[in-house]
Amino acid sequence: MSDLSRRSFTRSIGDMDMRTQDELTRLPASERIALIAMLWNSLDNEQLALTAAQQAELDKRLETLEDDRRQGTPWGDVKEEMERRG
8 A cells, every 4th residue: 555545544433433344344355454454553552451372472482593593504504604605
């Protein structure tokens, strides 16, 4: 969506008081996606509380990320090795 059409769309969304579900589902996909993004971005972190299971999964993934970083090889070293091998 171009900047001009995004501004126009944002203005039209701001001007609407109420749209039915049917009207919203008839919007072009690009405008529905823009609406979803606008709504998502309007939420504060406090409004996005995680469940205990979600928090546990995130913690597990962060721990795995840290382990992978320790076991990995820096890009500069890999690039240098590849260039040396030609």
